[in-house]
Amino acid sequence: MIRTHQAGTLRPEHAGQQVTLAGWVARRRDHGGVVFIDLRDSSGSAQVVFREEDDAHGLRSEYCVKVVGEVRVRPDGNENPDLPTGGIEVVATQVEVLSEAAPLPFPIEGASGVSEEARLKYRYLDIRRQQLGDALRIRSKATYLVNEVMNERGFVYVETPNLTRSTPEGARDFLVPVRLQPGNWYALPQSPQLFKQLLMVAGLERYYQLTKCFRDEDLRADRQPEFTQIDIEMSFVDQDDVMELGEAIIGRVWKETIGYELPSPLPRMTYADAMARFGSDKPDLRFGCELVDLTEFFKDTTFRVFQNEYVGAVVMPGGASQTRKELDGWQDWAKSRGARGLAYVLVQEDGFGGPVAKNLSETEIAGLREATGAEVGDAIFFAAGARHASRELLGAARLEIGRRKELIDESQWSFLWVVDAPMFEDDGEGGWTAVHHPFTGPKPEWNDNFQDHPGEALAYAYDMVCNGMEIGGGSIRIHRAEMQQRVFDVLGISKEEAESKFGFLLEAFKYGPPPHGGIAYGWDRVCMLLAGGESIRDVIAFPKTASGFDPLTAAPTPITPAQRKEAGVDATPKA
DSSP, X not given: OOOSSOGGGOOGGGTTOEEEEEEEEEEEEEETTEEEXXXXXXXXXXXXXXXXXXXXXXXXXXXXXXXXXXXXXXXXXXXXXXXXXXXXXXXXXXXXXXXXXXXXXXXXXXXXXXXXXXXXXXXHHHTTSHHHHHHXXXXXXXXXXXXXXXXXXXXXXXXXXXXXXXXXXXXBOOEEEOTTSTTOEEEOOXXXXXXXXXXXXXTOOEEEEEEEEEOBOOOOXXXXXXXXXXXXXXXXXXXXXXXXXXXXXXXXXXXHHHOOOOOSSOOEEEHHHHHHHHSSSSOOTTSOOOOEEOTTTTXXXXXXXXXXXXXXXXXXXXXXXXXXXXXXXXXXXHHHTTOSOOEEEEXXXXXXXXXXXXXXXXXXXXXXXXXXXXXXXXXXXXXXXXXHHHHHHHHHHHHHHHHHTTOSOXXXXXXXXXXXXXXXXXXXXXXXXXXXXXXXXXXXXXXXXXXXXXXXXXXXEEEEEETTEEEEEEEEBOOOHHHHHHHHHHHTOOHXXXXXXXXXXXXXXXXXXXXXXEXXXXXXXXXXXXXXXXXXXXXXXXXOXXXXXXXXXXXXXXXXXXXXXXXXXXXXXXX
């Protein structure tokens, strides 16, 4: 080894030892004949002192150097209690430049204000920053922990293909041309869903992998075109078995990475309850401001806006003190979400203010505070219309209120399971689409008649939610051919279409498939929460921008006409 110690491991008990360190020059400070540098490696940093200025003459930021010297306790008053190595310094006797660094595109230390595109273009420099380096180390540790849990429980690690056929799973596929079969294409998997079910038919009984998934969809902070998930499938289990395993995985990871003890069992909330109370199927329980259903309260109203299928409200504490500009801003906010606006009243000492108040009857005015729980000084926001859309708008407003009024306790962890989601939802064209995927089974009480009441049938499905984010989800699958066909019938998928899209799975299901179920965790999102990041890009070594561009490699790039011809991009497949 070039070095004897890592810089961040040195402590006062090492005083008097000769050490050899190797790393990067993080900072340099000249103090009249004495030069100090902070030498950084993956373990942290240590202060190095050069008594002879000439020894440090050529050192610049991010030079890679080797230093030989003696560890000494810092003089009284010079300690730095904020650093693990703040009680010592290394008095250098030798220094060797292992490699020089060009002028930096941005400072490594204190890189705030640097554009994300610049940071991604020079990602190898960005990762030298402690926050990002630590995030990747947390991800690594958490990955080891997951593997430990799965190994202890007898799971078999199986790698499924990345080159497969296109199957409909809710997003666009990334397609890969096949040179050896011009005109034919592979698809990159959106998930290993069908393969893991085949592994259950194969009798492995307990499968898992950390797998890459690919979806060609519009990006945002918590999306990437390629992402990682912990993929799990189990035979001969029910919902409680899968959820217990999920809690064991997340409990181990949270406890051994950040020291948080997961309560067990986690609370459960039905999908219907989550939507009614929080306007979201992934509710953030770290603050209150629950939705209030006012449909019955306004059943006899003369206000046309509230003569609707659903009327609901959410209270903003202290919201009556907002300026007119701030209140108008709420309307722009609502319109940006596709709504026509956000009706409101202001609860004031002398009554109610705002444009809606004059449209309410004396009876409605008299009972509104009690119905909503609002106090003087609060604002009440309303949504009226289709039940689901109105609740989603109020749920989003609730989160915005929490952020603007700083009601969310960022130090708290809020975990729960959301269960009993609908099997189907209206596709807007008179038909039905699967809420999860077409292989999700119905709850046992709906086994025989879900096809007769598709709008009411509940799925045997479960989602784990953390701090208002869905981090994992799964279901008990369909394993009986006749039930699978009934689901296809509801979805309007003919036998011919089903054979074309899922034929290999349906063929396998002729040979004694076991009852099975599973779950998948969004690993990037889990690691983002553990590391305290704001985007999954914070825990991915080489991510893409929001437009899917990679500034580091400048991918994607055009291909040459020769590459296009060789790959058979424009070829017509043989019959």
